[in-house]
Amino acid sequence: MGAERVLILHQGDDLDVGEIRGLVESVERESGGDLTGTRLTTYPAGEPTEGVAEALVLRLEGDGEVSPGSLSRTGTYTYEVSGGRSVVVAVVWAGEVNGWVRRVVPQQMGKVEATGMALTRRPGWRRLAEEGAVAFVAEARDGVGRRFGEDVHVVVSVLPRAKPRQIRRLMPGGYIQWVDGVFRRAGAPLGRIDVAHWLVCVDGSARVLHLAYLSADRSVMALLPWELLSRAERRGGRKLA
Numbered sequence: 429m430g431a432e433r434v435l436i437l438h439q440g441d442d443l444d445v446g447e448i449r450g451l452v453e454s455v456e457r458e459s460g461g462d463l464t465g466t467r468l469t470t471y472p473a474g475e476p477t478e479g480v481a482e483a484l485v486l487r488l489e490g491d492g493e494v495s496p497g498s499l500s501r502t503g504t505y506t507y508e509v510s511g512g513r514s515v516v517v518a519v520v521w522a523g524e525v526n527g528w529v530r531r532v533v534p535q536q537m538g539k540v541e542a543t544g545m546a547l548t549r550r551p552g553w554r555r556l557a558e559e560g561a562v563a564f565v566a567e568a569r570d571g572v573g574r575r576f577g578e579d580v581h582v583v584v585s586v587l588p589r590a591k592p593r594q595i596r597r598l599m600p601g602g603y604i605q606w607v608d609g610v611f612r613r614a615g616a617p618l619g620r621i622d623v624a625h626w627l628v629c630v631d632g633s634a635r636v637l638h639l640a641y642l643s644a645d646r647s648v649m650a651l652l653p654w655e656l657l658s659r660a661e662r663r664g665g666r667k668l669a
Contacts, residue, residue, distance in 0.1 A: 430567050431461060432501075433494050433520040434468040435484055437476035439513040447509050455505050455517050460560025462574065463519070473516075478504040481518035494520050524566040526586075526628050532637045533562050533626075540639070546648045547641050552580030552622030565626050573614030580622040583614040587627060590634035592655040595627075602658035607640065620644060627653060 436443065436451060443451075448470070452463050473480055481504050489498045501521045509515055524530075537557060541548045555561055555576045564574055568584035575581045589595045599606035607625060616623045627638040638653040654662070 430522040431463050431466040431519050432498070432522045433488070434463055434466050435481060435488075435518040435520075436468065436470045437473040437481055437484070437516045437518070438470060438509070439473065439476060439515070440511065442472070443470055443509065443515070451507060451509075451515060451517055454507060455519060458505060459503060459519070460558070460563070460576075461519070461521065476506075476514050476516040478506070478516060478518075481516045485518055485520060495523065497523075522567055524563070525569070526630065526635075527566050528635055529566050529626075529628060529637055530562055532635075533557070533565065536637055536639050540641075540651060545651065547622075547643050547651060550579075550622060550643060550645075550648070552576075552624070552643075553641065555579045556582070556624055565628065568626075568628070571610065571613055573611075573616050575621065578621070580624055581614075581616045582624045582626065583611060583616050585610055585625065585627045587629045588631060590629045590631040590636045594631075595629060595656055596658060599656070599658075602661050603640075603653065603656050604661060618642060618644075619646070627656070 436448065448468070455461070456463055471484065482499060482502060485494065485498050485502050488494045489496065498520045501523065503519045503521060505517045507515045507517065534557065547553055561576055561582055564582060565584055568586070570584070570586035573581055573583040587595055587598060589598060611618060611623060622644050623642045625640040629636040629638065638656060639651065640653050641651040643650065
């Protein structure tokens with residue numbers, strides 16, 4: 429998950445850089461989100477509470493500093509820092525660009541699991557169904573990648589076509605050659621960690637989701653998006669899902 433704004437309400441003296449960094453890391457661990465590059469503001473408060481934090485979010489929305497509907501996307505996290513001081517961190521999570529994938533991800537995974545492929549028993553595969561990983565796909569822009577624990581590196585491509593023939597035209601040389609560049613740009617370390625590739629295809633009202641999964645264990649058969657493979661690539665494999 430990405431965030432639109434981070435607000436830190438604290439008791440007493442201003443927080444130092446180390447305390448702020450520790451709070452951000454704690455929120456990322458607890459939420460599974462990514463706060464990198466998010467605007468962060470600290471606010472002194474006599475008694476930081478979730479209610480005070482939510483009131484601040486509403487005030488900022490009224491001032492136009494956060495987007496409409498912000499409270500429905502706000503998460504609050506309570507901690508204690510040095511000296512027993514209470515801190516509440518309010519995170520206004522970014523809106524989901526492709527929230528529809530939340531419905532389709534389980535369907536796609538279920539189809540693959542029905543084939544009994546060995547990769548569906550890997551920890552990285554199970555990670556794909558977790559909230560943090562699903563939210564990442566729903567929010568993601570084209571070409572982004574993120575590692576989830578030590579199990580899987582998820583890469584998302586957003587394509588402006590939904591029909592397989594039209595999508596294949598966007599992949600000169602075939603999917604395998606095209607995706608190699610996508611993985612390199614997204615920092616996906618093939619061979620060292622499992623890599624999942626979600627292809628979010630949107631063309632007007634037409635919406636399709638495709639999935640590839642490549643295990644770090646080369647003895648485990650890879651999952652490739654069959655409909656998106658070139659004729660030559662299809663001759664080298666067989667349809668599984």
